[in-house]
Amino acid sequence: DTAVSQTPKYLVTQMGNDKSIKCEQNLGHDTMYWYKQDSKKFLKIMFSYNNKELIINETVPNRFSPKSPDKAHLNLHINSLELGDSAVYFCASSLDSSYGYTFGSGTRLTVV
């Protein structure tokens, strides 16, 4: 199936831990994104990579570090997790901005 796939779908972890979320797209898109959706459903961009190059880096704590080993993968590593990091994290990809994004199904991160 052609899609954007994220793993894991659910992640429950304790404060202070380090965790990673993986994202892969097989659509041949050049650009990938990470968005955070908070408890009020507000979506905010965190990072964007175009062909493995970082092009958007919004005001995000430096505990969050994206890594793009190739243009089909964009992973998100989070150090020293805090309660406020609890959210749904969405990966997305696009061919170019005019066609909109294809989203993954999200990773629900709960920090306890």
Added chain:
Amino acid sequence: GEDVEQSLFLSVREGDSSVINCTYTDSSSTYLYWYKQEPGAGLQLLTYIFSNMDMKQDQRLTVLLNKKDKHLSLRIADTQTGDSAIYFCAETTGNTGKLIFGQGTTLQVKP
């Protein structure tokens, strides 16, 4: 600056039309989008409109764009219970492809 605003909630009866409204501030927006999010799922692109268009129709969906007032609307004809979801308006500007989303409108369809 970039800001997208939507009303938070809309309730309609099955079979009625739904109209979801959105306003945006960035006059250089090139494309405007409507996304649908069902519970526990990701966002699904419903439709989009280029900024030099006034209207776009796609089956039960009609998008109207008033560029002067920076107002975008999504009309769903013959609304069904399966249309119950959160609808996000979004704009993209510049060449980074960054999408700015509204807060989302929860559409409740009553049988």
